[in-house]
Amino acid sequence: xxxxxxxxxxxxxxxxxxxxxxxxxxxxxxxxxxxxxxxxxxxxxxxxxxxxxxxxxxxxxxxxxxxxxxxxxxxxxxxxxxxxxxxxxxxxxxxxxxxxxxxxxxxxxxxx
Amino acid sequence: xxxxxxxxxxxxxxxxxxxxxxxxxxxxxxxxxxxxxxxxxxxxxxxxxxxxxxxxxxxxxxxxxxxxxxxxxxxxxxxxxxxxxxxxxxxxxxxxxxxxxxxxxxxxxxxxxxxxxx
Numbered sequence: 001x002x003x004x005x006x007x008x009x010x011x012x013x014x015x016x017x018x019x020x021x022x023x024x025x026x027x028x029x030x031x032x033x034x035x036x037x038x039x040x041x042x043x044x045x046x047x048x049x050x051x052x053x054x055x056x057x058x059x060x061x062x063x064x065x066x067x068x069x070x071x072x073x074x075x076x077x078x079x080x081x082x083x084x085x086x087x088x089x090x091x092x093x094x095x096x097x098x099x100x101x102x103x104x105x106x107x108x109x110x111x112x
Numbered sequence: 113x114x115x116x117x118x119x120x121x122x123x124x125x126x127x128x129x130x131x132x133x134x135x136x137x138x139x140x141x142x143x144x145x146x147x148x149x150x151x152x153x154x155x156x157x158x159x160x161x162x163x164x165x166x167x168x169x170x171x172x173x174x175x176x177x178x179x180x181x182x183x184x185x186x187x188x189x190x191x192x193x194x195x196x197x198x199x200x201x202x203x204x205x206x207x208x209x210x211x212x213x214x215x216x217x218x219x220x221x222x223x224x225x226x227x228x229x230x
Contacts, residue, residue, distance in 0.1 A: 002153075004154075006154075009152065032214075032215035032216060034216075041121075041223065041224075042223055042224075043116065043202055043204070043220075043221025043222050043223050044155070044202070044221050046219070049211070051214070051215055089154055089155065091155075093215065093216045097216065098160065098162075098206060098216045098217065099157055099160055099170065100155075100219070102154040102156070103154050104152045104153055104154040105154050
């Protein structure tokens, strides 16, 4: 059973609008969460992360929100740009163990 | 700039063949990983190595083995390839030092090898 789930396989957004990508997890031991972005024919690259002691982390246009009670995190991209079109994976870790558990990914398409 | 390279971008093998996937990193990272990526399932960890000759099983090690004889090189071996091992294989490396806010160190990925087993 998948411990980290991204229930939306794809999302389409107009350029300039907000993109919201969601991720749910089941293992309450997870204490660190990350988002990776993947372009076709390239490996994933790290985007942003959040520790479980926080509920929000911001980096430029990207903000990650964590709701521990709901075991839910989301990635907000504002404003969305065509170059943001990619597959986004959320991942979780516990105790800095380095063995990340990834979700299934969400393909974001930002239309000009 | 961290560079993780994988020996092949595309590979086609026959059922029963022994397959070697090679990964090399140039950042002197202690940790190296092999994942497979399948649609809807995301990335699943096959094996993890935290030092030369050291390895730990990930979530799906069955049918795979690994070798790490040198710090910069991590090999994934399919002893007898089967059609259900057709997938995208991704290698990654990371430092043993903690990352931001005490979390895991950032993993740097190679471009992947798309393996087809016929």
